[in-house]
Amino acid sequence: MTVSVAPNAVAAVSEARLWQRLMEMAEIGGFVSEEGDTGVNRPCLTTLDRTARRLLISWAERIGASVTIDPAGNLFLRLEGEDPSLPPVLTGSHMDSQPQGGRFDGIYGVIAGLEAIEAVATAGIRPKRAIEVVAWTNEEGGRYAPGCTGSMSFADFRPMSDFDDIVDAAGIRYADALAEQMASESDLATRPLGYTPHAYLEAHIEQGPRLEVEGREIGVVSGIQGSRWFTVTIEGRSDHAGTTPLGLRRDAVQDMVRAITALNALMHDPDDVLRFTVASIRVEPDTSNSIARRVVFTIDFRHPDKAVLIERGDAITGVVEAAMTTCTATVHERFHALPVDFGATVPGAVAAAATSQGLSTITMPSGAFHDAQFMVPLCPTGMIFIPCRGGVSHHPAEYAEPVACANGARVLVQALLTLANS
Numbered sequence: 377m378t379v380s381v382a383p384n385a386v387a388a389v390s391e392a393r394l395w396q397r398l399m400e401m402a403e404i405g406g407f408v409s410e411e412g413d414t415g416v417n418r419p420c421l422t423t424l425d426r427t428a429r430r431l432l433i434s435w436a437e438r439i440g441a442s443v444t445i446d447p448a449g450n451l452f453l454r455l456e457g458e459d460p461s462l463p464p465v466l467t468g469s470h471m472d473s474q475p476q477g478g479r480f481d482g483i484y485g486v487i488a489g490l491e492a493i494e495a496v497a498t499a500g501i502r503p504k505r506a507i508e509v510v511a512w513t514n515e516e517g518g519r520y521a522p523g524c525t526g527s528m529s530f531a532d533f534r535p536m537s538d539f540d541d542i543v544d545a546a547g548i549r550y551a552d553a554l555a556e557q558m559a560s561e562s563d564l565a566t567r568p569l570g571y572t573p574h575a576y577l578e579a580h581i582e583q584g585p586r587l588e589v590e591g592r593e594i595g596v597v598s599g600i601q602g603s604r605w606f607t608v609t610i611e612g613r614s615d616h617a618g619t620t621p622l623g624l625r626r627d628a629v630q631d632m633v634r635a636i637t638a639l640n641a642l643m644h645d646p647d648d649v650l651r652f653t654v655a656s657i658r659v660e661p662d663t664s665n666s667i668a669r670r671v672v673f674t675i676d677f678r679h680p681d682k683a684v685l686i687e688r689g690d691a692i693t694g695v696v697e698a699a700m701t702t703c704t705a706t707v708h709e710r711f712h713a714l715p716v717d718f719g720a721t722v723p724g725a726v727a728a729a730a731t732s733q734g735l736s737t738i739t740m741p742s743g744a745f746h747d748a749q750f751m752v753p754l755c756p757t758g759m760i761f762i763p764c765r766g767g768v769s770h771h772p773a774e775y776a777e778p779v780a781c782a783n784g785a786r787v788l789v790q791a792l793l794t795l796a797n798s
């Protein structure tokens with residue numbers, strides 16, 4: 377292995393330590409699925425999330441990193457550089473999971489970031505700039521939709537107060553859950569919300585099959601496709617299922633079926649680039665012998681082309697309204713993130729690091745959204761993907777090989793040092 381930059385730090389990455397930490401974290405919220413897979417259910421701003429954060433902090437303190445939190449609950453671990461006055465290089469990801477999530481989505485980028493600063497500290501290297509590892513609040517959007525509320529607040533993409541009144545399934549407001557977390561972490565030093573990093577680099581599992589299928593070790597991520605999230609509420613009237621003639625019904629489920637059929641036509645894409653998903657449906661009163669008076673369903677719509685994202689996304693409301701026969705529909709957009717391009721700086725540092733370590737790469741866009749996309753307006757940004765088995769993610773069977781995890785951390789530390797010395 378030839379390494380042109382920081383060979384000692386690259387060599388100090390420990391595959392065993394990284395793996396052991398990932399597995400230890402996976403116990404916090406860990407469960408075994410019906411199929412026998414070991415998954416993770418660790419919603420943001422819960423006791424489980426806080427337990428995971430404390431474990432991370434305990435590891436960070438052992439290597440002399442300083443710990444701070446910002447008003448959005450984002451957690452920062454800082455390894456000081458030669459010149460503390462310079463903007464740091466930022467790395468990290470998220471620690472929350474999907475309700476039926478895996479052991480790698482998000483947490484891998486945080487643990488790989490910690491491994492990177494531990495390797496730098498162990499190698500006795502002091503880069504020009506500090507390196508900070510961040511654990512962003514609520515990336516997944518599983519408990520509080522939309523996701524990425526921590527990074528969006530940090531980057532001033534949306535004001536923090538926009539999220540205050542979002543409620544979880546139990547009716548708990550986001551602002552209250554965040555306040556509870558801030559209170560329980562009141563022993564930690566605080567910092568103001570947001571700053572302009574020198575660069576941002578996030579490591580993540582690919583969450584798709586390309587690296588595995590093409591037999592490559594590292595994905596150099598070129599950008600992230602755009603996403604728009606909507607909730608559709610259809611209002612009808614509840615009536616007796618046994619007695620009400622069809623012609624007199626205002627059945628919210630029947631109009632929902634028409635709306636989804638019309639949306640499938642709107643979103644038809646013979647090239648299979650467009651992503652359109654309806655995955656959460658709430659029916660009221662939710663009983664088999666009363667006609668549904670209300671249905672609320674979600675739309676997750678993604679596309680790499682901004683024009684398509686805007687045109688088809690903007691058509692959703694009209695298509696849903698036109699599909700109604702007896703009910704009324706309202707469409708609310710709750711997340712709108714345009715596609716981003718990472719440019720050359722950070723992907724270049726990632727590609728150079730991987731190549732110098734003898735690792736094979738492909739340059740690829742991300743289909744999943746990530747906190748990284750909100751850093752693009754702030755600073756040069758990029759991501760490192762590692763392969764995951766079968767491309768499976770947002771599923772308990774999600775798996776990345778220990779060697780793949782270590783490869784990603786080695787590329788991460790080298791690219792971070794390149795950026796931190798620039």
Ligand code: GLV
Pocket residue numbers: 515516743744745746
């Ligand atoms: C992130 O979890 C996504 O849904 O892309």
Ligand code: MN
Pocket residue numbers: 470481482515580746
């Ligand atoms: Mn993720």
Ligand code: MN
Pocket residue numbers: 474481516770
């Ligand atoms: Mn995810």
